[in-house]
Amino acid sequence: MTGTVGRVIDHRHQLSSLALSDAELAAQLVTQAGTLAAQMLAAGLTVDTKTSISDVVSDADKAAESMIVAALALARPDDGVLGEEGAAAPGRRSWVIDPVDGTYNFVSGLPAWCSALALLDGEDLLLGAIFQPTTNELWVGGKGLPVTLNGVQVAPLLDRPLHEVAFSTYLHPPRLVDPHLLNPILAVLQQSATVRMIGSGSVELAAIAAGRLGLWLHADTHPWDWLPGAALVRAAGGVAEVFEHGGHSWHAAGPATAVAQAQQLVLAT
Structure with missing residues (x-):
């Protein structure tokens, strides 16, 4: 774990995550990942292209994913991971990680980017968590878990054509x-x-x-x-x-x- 990551999630944070529910853990991790990415953006980033000029990856993507993987290894050691930046480990339950979603927006100074997690149990999608630092919006919801925005339940979606x-x-x-x-x-x-x-x-x-x-x-x-x-x-x-x-x-x-x-x-x- 790098020094930058360590400043965002220290050993006490890792130990406290052991007692969290899956939804609470997901919320904590996307918030910390988004905060880390925002801090690194403010400090200056190295940016590389992947498949095209608009498909980019930054140091923040990699650091945020590494932070999430390290925290999950402690809090949920039996679970697998699948990350956009290459993290992969098997498990019946698996955490799907997007450390910075909307990286082109992120590095371009546009506000529409976030950190996101999902949890699968086999093929069963259990929950999702999304944190958008630029609007300070934390979304959490899943199977048997109504969607909340910053802790307040969102109204049910209306059916519309x-x-x-x-x-x-x-x-x-x-x-x-x-x-x-x-x-x-x-x-x-x-x-x-x-x-x-x-x-x-x-x-x-x-x-x-x-x-x-x-x-x-x-x-x-x-x-x-x-x-x-x-x-x-x-x-x-x-x-x-x-x-x-x-x-x-x-x-x-x-x-x-x-x-x-x-x-x-x-x-x-």
Whole structure:
């Protein structure tokens, strides 16, 4: 553990985590990871590209993931981990880690980024936790656990049709040449109230759970970009589903009616 990480989560914090519930532990870890990332951003970062100029990773991503993995090794030693920055260990239960979701926004000075965690028991999605430092918003929710925002329960998600809601997606320029990706998204867009592309899947899905956005539809989403927010949407009374079409896995979340209408439109293209 580096000195920077040690200043954010010391030995006493690690020992106290042993007595926490899974939801409390997740909330603590995403808050500490987001705080660490914000501190490192203020101090200056090294940033590298991964697959493209917009797919970036920073020292903060790596340090925050290392901090979470170290804390889980102490608090939940029998659990596995899967992290965006390479952490991997087997376990019947597994923590899925996105230390900084929306890294392009993060390094560019845009406020839409967060730290996120999900907990799986086999294929069963138990909970999600998301912390957005720029707005000081901590979201927690999951199976049998109503969604809370900074400790206050969020109102249940209202069922709404597609034409009444804002549609959130992402269009990665190199993939726009694939009609099996572009045409379904355009079909859904034409039937929705408006569109928003924020650049952080977990920030967007937390907004879906709160009713701020209406429908989330992305293709071929990584588990760390999907699972934390999907847990929140389900806990808020919405649906979060994955279906196959055109050689792609489509991830849809939101009110049941809007999701069903979007799926029909995708399957019809």
